[in-house]
């Protein structure tokens with residue numbers, strides 16, 4: 001209430017002309033909070049252990065995660081569990097540091113409670129993230145690391161690019177998400193095609209196995225590998241992705257990334273809808289849920305799914321769990337509904353279980 005009626009209007013209005021300014025201010029504040037454990041406890045101290053759950057061999061204090069893209073460089077990692085998140089996905093990180101697309105590249109569509117972004121994987125690169133994670137106090141929740149392809153790397157060299165990131169980050173992640181579904185890196189989504197996906201995932205799986213067996217304290221468990229897919233794939237294409245996941249022994253699916261569709265936008269947001277990029281938030285919810293339900297059915301519930309897209313209330317999260325998700329993630333709902341959302345969803349999930 002306080003957030004939607006007071007803080008959000010202030011942040012949207014005075015956060016800067018470019019919505020990315022508001023994002024940067026928020027990240028700055030959260031990174032301060034992340035570095036001050038006592039302040040964190042006093043302000044937002046929340047016991048994230050509301051609804052413990054175990055998925056792909058990892059223990060989660062609750063099933064509500066921060067989606068990739070919010071904290072790409074891991075600047076505020078200790079702040080997120082205090083807000084109630086039961087896991088964090090950092091990144092998407094690429095092997096090469098890169099600035100992303102020119103600004104403006106993030107747009108609000110407030111009547112639809114949606115965003116359009118064409119950030120283009122702006123991040124400081126895998127080596128910089130590894131250095132930051134090496135200095136980090138242990139987190140109280142699992143950390144996923146989302147891997148993407150550097151823009152300068154040609155598609156035919158994509159495998160080597162992902163592998164290089166995996167090698168430097170392997171010891172720091174609890175799971176790895178292979179992002180082949182961002183609409184903002186030219187050609188990236190082609191990596192969802194069965195042949196290319198098989199080659200990429202097989203290489204990452206083998207390297208993950210090798211890294212686990214040579215890590216200090218081995219034999220260690222092989223770290224879970226997940227694939228994040230686009231909501232714009234046909235059922236046939238999703239079925240192919242799932243077949244490859246089965247063949248390669250992928251541990252889970254993240255569904256979905258942002259969409260190229262502009263369905264479901266409020267009338268007043270239609271002019272903004274022409275901006276190129278991926279749409280997230282409320283208009284994506286039904287499609288993301290349908291993809292989760294299809295994947296759940298198709299795999300007989302055997303492949304764990306992280307449901308993401310348009311989750312903005314505990315009810316919307318409950319519908320995603322009902323569709324077959326084992327865990328959920330939030331991005332746009334968090335922007336529109338504020339820092340109490342993960343906690344509210346976690347408590348609701350506990351009450352329903």
Ligand SMILES: Cc1cc2nc3c(=O)[nH]c(=O)nc-3n(C[C@H](O)[C@H](O)[C@H](O)COP(=O)(O)O)c2cc1C
Nearest residue numbers: 067068069092117256257280281309310330331332
């Ligand atoms: C500004 C912005 C940046 C994003 N960056 C990434 C990213 O780097 N990697 C990724 O896998 N997904 C990224 N996403 C997609 C989200 O993780 C999520 O899949 C999508 O927004 C749908 O969830 P939502 O409706 O709750 O926002 C981004 C989304 C937004 C809005």
